[in-house]
Amino acid sequence: MKIGIFGTGMVGRILAEKFIYEGNEVMLGTRNVAATLSKDEKDILGNPPYKEWQQTHQAIQLGSFKETAKFGDIIFIATFGNTALNAIVLAGKDNFNDKIVVDVTNPLDVSQGVPPVFTGALGNSLGEQIQKELSNAKVVKAFNTLSMHIIVNPKREEGDPVILIAGNDEVAKENVTAIAKNWGWKDVVDFGDISESFWLETFGMLWIRYAFKNNSWTHAFKLIRK
Ligand SMILES: NC(=O)c1ccc[n+]([C@@H]2O[C@H](COP(=O)([O-])OP(=O)(O)OC[C@H]3O[C@@H](n4cnc5c(N)ncnc54)[C@H](OP(=O)(O)O)[C@@H]3O)[C@@H](O)[C@H]2O)c1
Numbered sequence: 579m580k581i582g583i584f585g586t587g588m589v590g591r592i593l594a595e596k597f598i599y600e601g602n603e604v605m606l607g608t609r610n611v612a613a614t615l616s617k618d619e620k621d622i623l624g625n626p627p628y629k630e631w632q633q634t635h636q637a638i639q640l641g642s643f644k645e646t647a648k649f650g651d652i653i654f655i656a657t658f659g660n661t662a663l664n665a666i667v668l669a670g671k672d673n674f675n676d677k678i679v680v681d682v683t684n685p686l687d688v689s690q691g692v693p694p695v696f697t698g699a700l701g702n703s704l705g706e707q708i709q710k711e712l713s714n715a716k717v718v719k720a721f722n723t724l725s726m727h728i729i730v731n732p733k734r735e736e737g738d739p740v741i742l743i744a745g746n747d748e749v750a751k752e753n754v755t756a757i758a759k760n761w762g763w764k765d766v767v768d769f770g771d772i773s774e775s776f777w778l779e780t781f782g783m784l785w786i787r788y789a790f791k792n793n794s795w796t797h798a799f800k801l802i803r804k
Contacts, residue, residue: 582650607646647673705775716750739798744774
């Protein structure tokens, strides 16, 4: 399968590594390929610049957002949250038609530092905005409520964490659930249609608040039903 991933940050890279390891073709999307390849500095978390990371991941292609949207049979949106719509505009919304679009983003403002400020709004979550913009695509909100460290490796001795998904298209959600289960997620909860994205985004924020309060970056939530 061809996987297009918007975002050259750590989440995009982690998803790309996993999909290529599984034998897929993968393209990471960025605003400007030459600019991304010309960066020499580590990011604020100490992650290597893209060109250094690329040396050990040469099978992963780098393209513009437009090339990546055209390339992917399924597209992951893993840009900085409040820039996701800009990335989609740059990509051209017709290039998403009939495709599954997995929205991994959270609506955050880091302009005043960290912890980030939540900028989501009930009835206007990023998941809903993306589905509205891409009315001919099947948007599934997923993988935003947890740490990048466990997205593709959720197994924990302490038990099985929960992953929440939301979207309007049942078949698209079944596909995303299959991807998650293939990665080891045992408890995948379908929260409902894309309007539930708001609650998934607040849940992502809860994860972030806990992280900054406790200097914890690998925790996860588990759902006890009884
Ligand atoms: N950190 C976690 O554990 C975690 C877990 C789950 C979900 N998430 C969510 O996953 C997403 C990705 O997080 P991340 O830390 O990997 O990366 P990030 O630093 O949040 O985003 C990096 C990407 O955003 C793009 N971008 C920045 N400004 C842009 C603009 N004005 N227009 C279009 N694109 C723009 C960058 O494009 P260029 O390549 O062109 O620079 C880059 O590809 C976020 O929404 C985050 O909230 C994070």
